[in-house]
Amino acid sequence: MLEGADRVVVGLSGGADSMTLAHFLLRAGVPLLAAHVNHGLRGRDADGDERFVRSWCAENGVGLRVLRADVRKIAGQTGAGLEECGRRVRYRFLESLCGKNDRIATAHTLSDCAETVLLNLTRGCGVKGLSGIPPVRGRIIRPLIGVTRAQVEEYCAFYGLPYVTDRTNFSREYARNRIRLDVVPVLREINPAFEQAVSRMTRLAAADDALLTAQAREKLSAAKRGEGYCARELARLPQPLVTRAAALAARDAGYTDYSAEHICAAAAILRAGRGSVTAPGGLVFRVEGGLFFIGEAPPPQKEWMTPVQFPKTLTEDGREVIIKLISGEEYQKNSNKFHNLLFYNAVNYDTIKNNSIFRNRRSGDRFRPAGFGGTKSLKKLLNEKKIPPSRRSRLLLLESGGEILWIEGIGASQKARVDGETDPIALIIIRSAVNDK
Incomplete structure (x- = not known):
């Protein structure tokens, strides 16, 4: 997990799991940076968790970054659920703190994995859903994935390690909590080693899924024909390979927001040799002329642009956009005040030229997000970010000299990114349509 790593960025909520992970890595001499997200959902409790984490990190010499x-x-703006939105915010924050050779460590345990598998079962999952939470995914590592929650609590007791308790973990309002509080205890009565049994199953399921996915990848590559795939070649495959090939094709095109039902429907049109299936995020599976295509509904035909005015621009679609200049020194002094804006809505002021414009998206737009080595299609990026089609036509872009510097809800480009040396910084503040005031 740590081979070749310069540093580990640890997600530190203050709960028993994350405190155990941070304490264990600290004792092992691993270079650490702690990252805490205050989601703004639990009022004083969340603020108390933040104070606890700040205090513990200061006492133990652990570097800390906090995002409020x-x-x-954000969930209301993106259409995502609170839990999913919180997860995206956390992982994006963790990624933003990583250097090239850093790892991200999350404190998922074997108990979390067992709960995830049970939750997946209630939704009718396949082999992939039975694989649970992977120990390693890219730069993300989960060192506690073989440890139960009970063992975590024993560790905390042994070392006298303090932690905070999230009271919402005991609310039966959430499906995962009901599984943890009501279902798992019954399964432990049947088999006291229930979680270890789930661990064995997930390893077997993950191995099976990896083999089938590799075979599907090989067949999909062989079926590639220009912008599409040979539908007849894919239709001849066994069902487990057809569905995986369709899912891989969607992911290759930058889509991730689809269900098993959409993939099964895509397999059905492959076998029929014609038809189309529409999934969330603008994803369309289509079989036409013997080829299987992955695409999206086209963006709106009406294109508009408005020259940037300082400090306020009234865009053609009726929004008021304010550009607020702050110095690098001012940001450092008021980091808590500006951090959330900086995270999503800040650019290097020096990149905004006289010919800069605000505009909506265009077909064929490409963008190089901060921290990426090259450009990617805006269509693919929007699907990766799971931005719903209903919002895409309203996204605001900042362009200068034909290059996109910033996208609403995504952030600055590599060229316009803000770092510790940026001075001055331009904060982009978007207000609702003027007629809505």
Whole structure:
């Protein structure tokens, strides 16, 4: 997990699991940076968790970065659920703190894995869903994935390690909590080693899924024909390979927001040799002229642009956009005040030229996000970010000299990114349509 790593960025909520992970890595001499997200959902409790984490990190010489996010507001803007939105915010924050050779460590345990498998079962999952939570995914590592929650609590007791308790973990309002509080205890009565049994099953399922996915990848590559795939070649495959090939094709095109039902429907049109299936995020599976295509509904035909005015621009679609200049020194002094804005809505002021414009998206737009080595299609990026089609036509872009510097809800480009040396910084503040005031 740690081979070749320069540093580990640890997600530190203050709960028993994450405190155990941070304490264990600290004792092992691993270079650490702790990251805490205050989601703004639990009021004083969340603020208390933040103070606890700050205090523990200061006492133990652990570097800490804190993000205060209004997850409820972000969820409303993106259409995502609160839990999913919080997860995206956390992982994006963790990724933003990583250097090239860093790892991200999350404190998922074997108990979390067992709960995830049970939750997947209630939704009718396949072999992939039975694989649970992977120990390693890219730069993300989960060192506690073989440890139960009971063992975590024993560790905390042995070392006198303090932690905070999230009271919402005991609310039966959430399906995962009901599984943890009501279902798992019954399964432990049947088999006291229930979680270890789930661990064995997930390893077997993951191995099976990896083999089938590799075979599907090989067949999909062989079926590639220009912008599509030979439908007849894919239709001849066994059902487990057809569905995996369709899912791989969607992911290759930058889509991730689809269900098993959509994939099964895509397999059905492959076998029929014609038809189309529409999934969330603008994803369309289509069989036409013997080829299997992955695409999206086209963006709106009406294109508009408005020259940037300082400090306020009234865009053609009726929004008021304010550009607020702050110095690098001012940001450093008021980091808590500006951090959330900086995270999503800040650019290097020096990249905004006289010919800069605000505009909506265009077919064929490409963008190089901060931290990426090259450009990617805006269509693919929007699907990766799971931005719903209903919002895509309203996304605001900042362009200068034919290059996109910033996208609403995504952030600055590599060229316009903000770092510790940026001075001055331009904060982009978007207000609702003027007629809505």
